[in-house]
Amino acid sequence: xxxxxxxxxxxxxxxxxxxxxxxxxxxxxxxxxxxxxxxxxxxxxxxxxxxxxxxxxxxxxxxxxxxxxxxxxxxxxxxxxxxxxxxxxxxxxxxxxxxxxxxxxxxxxxxxxxxxxxxxxxxxxxxxxxxxxxxxxxxxxxxxxxxxxxxxxxxxxxxxxxxxxxxxxxxxxxxxxxxxxxxxxxxxxxxxxxxxxxxxxxxxxxxxxxxxxxxxxxxxxxxxxxxxxxxxxxxxxxxxxxxxxxxxxxxxxxxxxxxxxxxxxxxxxxxxxxxxxxxxxxxxxxxxxxxxxxxxxxxxxxx
Amino acid sequence: xxxxxxxxxxxxxxxxxxxxxxxxxxxxxxxxxxxxxxxxxxxxxxxxxxxxxxxxxxxxxxxxxxxxxxxxxxxxxxxxxxxxxxxxxxxxxxxxxxxxxxxxxxxxxxxxxxxxxxxxxxxxxxxxxxxxxxxxxxxxxxxxxxxxxxxxxxxxxxxxxxxxxxxxxxxxxxxxxxxxxxxxxxxxxxxxxxxxxxxxxxxxxxxxxxxxxxxxxxxxxxxxxxxxxxxxxxxxxxxxxxxxxxxxxxxxxxxxxxxxxxxxxxxxxxxxxx
Numbered sequence: 001x002x003x004x005x006x007x008x009x010x011x012x013x014x015x016x017x018x019x020x021x022x023x024x025x026x027x028x029x030x031x032x033x034x035x036x037x038x039x040x041x042x043x044x045x046x047x048x049x050x051x052x053x054x055x056x057x058x059x060x061x062x063x064x065x066x067x068x069x070x071x072x073x074x075x076x077x078x079x080x081x082x083x084x085x086x087x088x089x090x091x092x093x094x095x096x097x098x099x100x101x102x103x104x105x106x107x108x109x110x111x112x113x114x115x116x117x118x119x120x121x122x123x124x125x126x127x128x129x130x131x132x133x134x135x136x137x138x139x140x141x142x143x144x145x146x147x148x149x150x151x152x153x154x155x156x157x158x159x160x161x162x163x164x165x166x167x168x169x170x171x172x173x174x175x176x177x178x179x180x181x182x183x184x185x186x187x188x189x190x191x192x193x194x195x196x197x198x199x200x201x202x203x204x205x206x207x208x209x210x211x212x213x214x215x216x217x218x219x220x221x222x223x224x225x226x227x228x229x230x231x232x233x234x235x236x237x238x239x240x241x242x243x244x245x246x247x248x249x250x251x252x253x254x255x256x257x258x259x260x261x262x263x264x265x266x267x268x269x270x271x272x273x274x275x276x277x278x279x280x281x282x283x284x285x286x287x288x289x290x291x292x293x294x295x296x297x298x299x300x301x302x303x
Numbered sequence: 304x305x306x307x308x309x310x311x312x313x314x315x316x317x318x319x320x321x322x323x324x325x326x327x328x329x330x331x332x333x334x335x336x337x338x339x340x341x342x343x344x345x346x347x348x349x350x351x352x353x354x355x356x357x358x359x360x361x362x363x364x365x366x367x368x369x370x371x372x373x374x375x376x377x378x379x380x381x382x383x384x385x386x387x388x389x390x391x392x393x394x395x396x397x398x399x400x401x402x403x404x405x406x407x408x409x410x411x412x413x414x415x416x417x418x419x420x421x422x423x424x425x426x427x428x429x430x431x432x433x434x435x436x437x438x439x440x441x442x443x444x445x446x447x448x449x450x451x452x453x454x455x456x457x458x459x460x461x462x463x464x465x466x467x468x469x470x471x472x473x474x475x476x477x478x479x480x481x482x483x484x485x486x487x488x489x490x491x492x493x494x495x496x497x498x499x500x501x502x503x504x505x506x507x508x509x510x511x512x513x514x515x516x517x518x519x520x521x522x523x524x525x526x527x528x529x530x531x532x533x534x535x536x537x538x539x540x541x542x543x544x545x546x547x548x549x550x551x552x553x554x555x556x557x558x559x560x561x562x563x564x565x566x567x568x569x570x571x572x573x574x575x576x577x
Contacts, residue, residue, distance in 0.1 A: 186417035194430030194484050195407025205419055
């Protein structure tokens with residue numbers, strides 16, 4: 001009797017499903033290979049690039065290279081003003097872009113009403129993230145260097161940092177908004193139900209919870225800012241200066257400016273120097289990212 | 304302090320049927336989501352230091368109603384309420400009433416436990432701190448956790464995350480943090496619906512303690528629970544699909560479960576539908 005009922009069950013299943021498990025498993029394996037290959041392409045290209053730069057650049061990096069000014073004599077040339085300028089830019093850009101970006105994200109996500117105007121703003125912020133960096137450079141040239149030159153000091157660190165801030169603001173805003181949006185409304189309601197104001201809920205719960213996500217945006221943003229060359233050229237960063245900036249209104253150069261300058265020169269020695277500069281740039285970038293990731297993990301671990 | 308706090312002192316220790324005082328008075332309350340009317344014309348006297356249970360089929364406005372009682376309804380974009388809800392001698396929907404203050408005096412525990420991603424201690428202390436509590440915070444945290452029957456389980460790990468607790472413990476933590484701001488009324492929106500029977504039992508025991516000092520309103524889908532813990536029961540019902548929800552019948556729990564006036568109430572409490 002039990003034998004009979006098993007037969008019926010099997011026949012019914014066979015009639016309604018066309019199972020070819022073998023083919024499905026083959027497809028599964030095939031897809032695994034494809035995505036693994038895609039990952040490999042990116043990694044291999046990156047590894048070759050890094051290896052190429054490292055082989056050329058690392059032998060040239062010594063204390064003299066880090067602490068000297070550029071020179072027309074390759075053996076004497078150093079990268080100090082670029083390093084100092086890039087650190088200034090990094091700090092000033094973070095100073096402007098992080099509070100403004102997070103503030104705008106909090107307004108758009110937590111305060112602004114949901115209407116066609118805010119939706120337009122949202123779409124346009126996404127578009128701004130894709131605008132070529134040279135456009136921001138031109139904007140900064142007209143606005144910060146010329147119009148507000150009496151404040152910024154013209155072709156100064158301040159103008160450069162403001163240009164980079166505009167450039168990276170959309171990235172920070174978008175990342176912070178995503179992080180805020182991911183927080184369930186039950187958290188907000190829990191806060192309100194205790195008699196908290198909107199700001200108290202934001203300050204006490206939403207910002208701490210959104211911070212890891214926001215910091216990811218900040219990492220991406222500052223990584224982009226420190227490598228940018230085009231807006232700095234337009235703003236008027238020098239390729240060669242023989243002094244160090246002492247304040248935000250001073251003239252400046254930056255690592256990518258010096259690398260660009262060296263890479264254009266005909267002598268072979270300067271090409272190698274450019275590779276050494278790239279290594280320095282990447283080390284600065286890695287250190288800045290490590291700091292931000294450490295900060296992020298510290299907050300994520302807390303609860 | 305005004306209204307209910309004063310009244311509470313008088314009722315403490317008195318027998319159930321003597322000196323009943325009014326905790327909240329609801330008059331002709333209607334609630335909307337945009338242009339959709341979810342609830343119409345609810346009037347209800349909520350007695351102080353009693354448990355009032357709200358029952359009824361899903362989607363008939365119980366949760367909407369309870370959220371109107373501390374102005375949490377309007378937190379949802381497009382949602383609004385009309386009518387009058389008195390707490391003591393004050394209409395909480397009056398223009399001069401600050402919803403932030405109302406929500407401190409009328410606390411709320413939600414359906415899903417929603418502790419903050421902070422330590423157990425901070426979960427309880429936070430609400431008190433933002434409301435300007437000046438006393439001994441350690442003492443307040445301990446007392447609140449004890450009232451919520453959670454102290455013994457967490458006293459050795461107050462620094463651990465509130466999210467590390469089990470679901471039932473999280474819900475009692477949410478009750479503790481509500482108690483810490485010393486409200487007059489506690490609203491509970493199906494507080495045990497996501498919990499196992501043991502946790503439910505603990506929450507019900509807690510509620511019995513709570514009504515000594517607080518007015519409690521609870522939404523529940525569990526008929527036995529309503530019968531066990533409440534003194535008054537309100538039955539919400541929608542007669543025809545698409546109509547707004549109404550308070551169909553409201554009376555003492557005993558009467559509601561033994562001899563209700565309306566047929567729909569009887570059908571519902573005896574499990575004939577819903």
